[in-house]
Amino acid sequence: MGLDNPTTLIIILVVVLLLFGGKKIPELMRGLGKGVKEFKDASSNDGSTTTTSTNTEEKPKN
Numbered sequence: 849m850g851l852d853n854p855t856t857l858i859i860i861l862v863v864v865l866l867l868f869g870g871k872k873i874p875e876l877m878r879g880l881g882k883g884v885k886e887f888k889d890a891s892s893n894d895g896s897t898t899t900t901s902t903n904t905e906e907k908p909k910n
Contacts, residue, residue, distance in 0.1 A: 851857060868876065 851860075865873070
């Protein structure tokens with residue numbers, strides 16, 4: 849018993865649609881895609897360290 853049965857896949861898709869609604873699913877998929885992309889980027893660095901600065905604004909000195 850697996851997910852290779854088309855009827856099982858259709859039932860799962862209908863349940864997901866009922867739970868999240870049609871408007872929420874694209875947002876969930878977009879987030880999933882970003883997560884997969886970040887994972888691939890991180891795994892492609894395999895051991896090499898990269899430093900990135902998220903704070904690009906310089907603080908004024910008094």
